[in-house]
Amino acid sequence: MVRTPCCDKTGLRKGTWTPEEDRKLTAYVTRYGCWNWRQLPKYAGLARCGKSCRLRWMNYLRPNVKRGNYSKEEEETIIRLHESLGNRWSAIAAELPGRTDNEVKNHWHTTLKKRFKQKPDSKENPEKEETKLNNNASHLVISSPNPPLILESSLSSPQPASSDQNSSSITSDNTVESNKFGSVSDDNSNSNSLFEAYEVDSGSFWTEPFFSDNYYMWSDMWVPEFQFLDDGEILYPFGFCDQLEDFNL
DNA sequence: AATGTTAGCAACCGCCGAAGT
């Protein structure tokens, strides 16, 4: 079987993303969604392979991606799930709202593994114990922790991570389940609040991100005035959500 | 201050399974 290479070796950029590339990708995905990652860079005006765009969006640009220090609870969750699941980083990350598999993996390798090694009774590469995987369902039931955990299987499209404010996650069957981190914060001052407000108002944003009648018109697409801050945060413009609704997104 | 080493993280690579043709 011959597979086409994921990257055209000629003319495609590699390496660190520039703010301009971030802006283009964010603007495009925000408006049109990720209808086809391989085709997307062409329409978004990016000299990147689709995989690179997907990775950048999922791990960095996507709204609600939580960055910065891990809480004690998050670290304990990673350690506990790693004991149960092994290196199934996407499944572990699914239990940590806002964290990506890449970030969880990095944190494990850079921090937690060393700490883990210091404990003589810890298992470095534990067998995957008693994981029951239902191939048809979206839930993975782990019977070792008590109470049993129900993990979402990896989602195929950009899924808004649950907000810190409501400490809940949206399951694939559109039910909302509270997560075990529990504490509800009243702090609405963080920079994600604008986007989160939009998510609440428009459930179709992630499920109907693409309208086919003019998706090809990237050259005249509306590009909001994003501000990319030094720490990686993105400030969405005032009225951004209203404008999205005007586009029937 | 200069150089070497380490840690942390962003990004790439290659493989796999699912879905489509």
Add this chain to the structure above:
DNA sequence: AACTTCGGCGGTTGCTAACAT
């Protein structure tokens, strides 16, 4: 059934800032 395409995943690499000498 065979092949192709795509999204997703985990392993790995390479860059850079921080730290040590």
